[in-house]
Amino acid sequence: LEAKxxxxxxxxxxxxRRSKPPLIAFVSLFLLGLLISTAAESLRDYTGLWNKRxxxxxxxxxxxxxxxxxxxxxxxxxxxxxxxxxxxxxxxxLSDVMVDGSSFEVAPAIVWARPQLLLMTYDAGCxxxxxxxxxxxxxxxGRYYVExxxxxxxxxxxxxxxxxxxxxxRTPR
Amino acid sequence: xxxxxxxxxxxxxxxxxxxxxVFLVGLFGQGLAKGLWAIVLEAETREVGRVxxxxxxxxxxxxxxxxxxxxxxxxxxxxxxxHGTAANKGIKVFSxxxxxxxxxxxxxxxxxxxxxxxxxxxxxxxxxxxxxxxxATAVEIRLAPSAPEFSYLRIGSNGSADPPE
Numbered sequence: 001l002e003a004k005x006x007x008x009x010x011x012x013x014x015x016x017r018r019s020k021p022p023l024i025a026f027v028s029l030f031l032l033g034l035l036i037s038t039a040a041e042s043l044r045d046y047t048g049l050w051n052k053r054x055x056x057x058x059x060x061x062x063x064x065x066x067x068x069x070x071x072x073x074x075x076x077x078x079x080x081x082x083x084x085x086x087x088x089x090x091x092x093x094l095s096d097v098m099v100d101g102s103s104f105e106v107a108p109a110i111v112w113a114r115p116q117l118l119l120m121t122y123d124a125g126c127x128x129x130x131x132x133x134x135x136x137x138x139x140x141x142g143r144y145y146v147e148x149x150x151x152x153x154x155x156x157x158x159x160x161x162x163x164x165x166x167x168x169x170r171t172p173r
Numbered sequence: 174x175x176x177x178x179x180x181x182x183x184x185x186x187x188x189x190x191x192x193x194x195v196f197l198v199g200l201f202g203q204g205l206a207k208g209l210w211a212i213v214l215e216a217e218t219r220e221v222g223r224v225x226x227x228x229x230x231x232x233x234x235x236x237x238x239x240x241x242x243x244x245x246x247x248x249x250x251x252x253x254x255x256h257g258t259a260a261n262k263g264i265k266v267f268s269x270x271x272x273x274x275x276x277x278x279x280x281x282x283x284x285x286x287x288x289x290x291x292x293x294x295x296x297x298x299x300x301x302x303x304x305x306x307x308x309a310t311a312v313e314i315r316l317a318p319s320a321p322e323f324s325y326l327r328i329g330s331n332g333s334a335d336p337p338e
Contacts, residue, residue, distance in 0.1 A: 020188065021192060026192065030199040032196060032199060033197060033198065033202070034200070035199075036199075037200050037202070114322075116334040127299040127300075129296060130294065130298070132294040132325060143335070145326055147323050147324065155284065157299065158299045159311055
């Protein structure tokens with residue numbers, strides 16, 4: 001009986017060794033997961049862009065980059081805007097955003113004060129997120145920066161004075 | 174024989190679960206890495222200034238968050254909190270790197286100005302409310318850079334605007 005037990009235990013350990021998946025299976029599945037997550041992100045960007053139109057595209061004085069203002073076409077709040085900087089003539093990547101705003105019934109004015117200095121002027125609107133410096137490794141050998149300066153012409157562009165504030169609730173970040 | 178076949182079944186189930194785990198790590202790897210990064214390299218913040226609103230309902234607080242790996246330097250944050258409460262209970266309305274001469278000024282009980290000589294702003298929102306159902310208590314926030322043109326980039330001898338060294 002002991003000999004039989006020994007044989008079974010040897011057989012079990014042999015089976016365990018034999019049924020272990022090869023390393024390539026682990027690597028392939030990891031890469032498949034990574035690929036699916038990247039594809040999902042690209043798809044989200046693509047479908048997001050499908051619902052946006054370029055309200056303005058302004059080329060910088062040196063012709064190297066464009067400032068692009070987007071607004072939803074059909075779905076979602078049409079008073080939302082987003083401002084992007086892209087290499088000249090290139091499509092927008094939604095994840096690379098300089099300004100994300102809401103309650104912009106009138107689009108902000110976008111002007112290049114000089115190469116690398118972008119001005120955004122607005123009278124009414126809420127800024128939900130803003131970054132002031134943009135950089136790309138694809139422009140001028142990776143040594144090209146753009147600074148954004150956003151200026152409101154009124155004292156209370158988001159809340160308004162004497163009017164009902166129009167911005168939505170924010171959660172702590 | 175039944176012992177060997179049930180062991181084989183157990184082993185293949187274990188392998189299947191390990192393979193599934195590897196797939197999920199690939200799928201959610203970016204989010205997991207970010208979460209782990211935040212846990213392992215938890216940044217410390219310290220309050221460096223607090224300015225109460227004229228009606229003393231809120232405080233604007235400026236904090237410095239250290240850079241745990243020393244790659245980007247410290248980050249400056251502005252948070253608005255109910256008067257006298259801890260800064261970490263507030264909502265962030267501004268964050269920047271490389272900030273020089275930061276200044277918080279209340280131009281009225283509902284209007285806060287964030288002044289600076291230099292800053293690379295990573296996040297800014299121009300409105301804050303403690304309660305979405307009480308919008309009368311909301312605060313508008315304005316940026317007030319002292320420089321008329323560039324506030325972060327500097328024009329070099331070749332005429333190109335670059336970040337400071």
